[in-house]
Structure formats: C-alpha cells, structure tokens
Amino acid sequence: MTCAVFTWTNLLVVVVELDGNDSEALNLVPLVTNTVLEEHHLIVGVVVVVDPGVVPINSRGEKQRMHLRDGFLSDQIDAIYIAYNM
Secondary structure, three states: OOEEEEEEOOEEEEEEEOOOOHHHHHHHHHHHHHHHHHHHOOOEEEEEEEOOOOOOEOOOOOEOHHHHHHHHHOOOOOEEEEEEOO
16 A cells, blocks of 8 residues: 655645555545554544555655645545545
C-alpha cells in the first residue's frame, strides 16, 4: 500500500492508495488514523483514499508530496473517498 503525507492549514493529510475494492475505502480511515496516532503520536486531519498510481513518484522513486498537495488543493485528485476527521 502506497501512501504519502503532507500538511494543509495545520492539518495532517494522509493520501493512501487502495489496491482493492472501492467498498474497502471506508474501512481504511480508522486503520490509517489509529496507526499514525500509535506510531507517530500525530492526529490525522484528512484521509484521502485513491486508486493505485495516483501518488506521483519521480524517476528516482521518491514520492512528490508537493505535487500531490497541489493536486489536492486544486481539487484535481480523483479520490475514492475523503474523510475529514476534525
């Protein structure tokens, strides 16, 4: 499972690629928020579930978080599900 994290107006945004049935998207939200809280002691503000291949990766295999953030802010990401955990 590929994921990337960035901040947006003091919120932590986690974008996670779902390699499975779209109906599983809702189940990922508590899994992601609990895992980040337990492992990093951070509260997730937004969980964005997307199809595989949405998280941009450069030629060196590094995730391009700023491109992902820009796409999120301009509503250019085709999300399966977005959860605002505020």
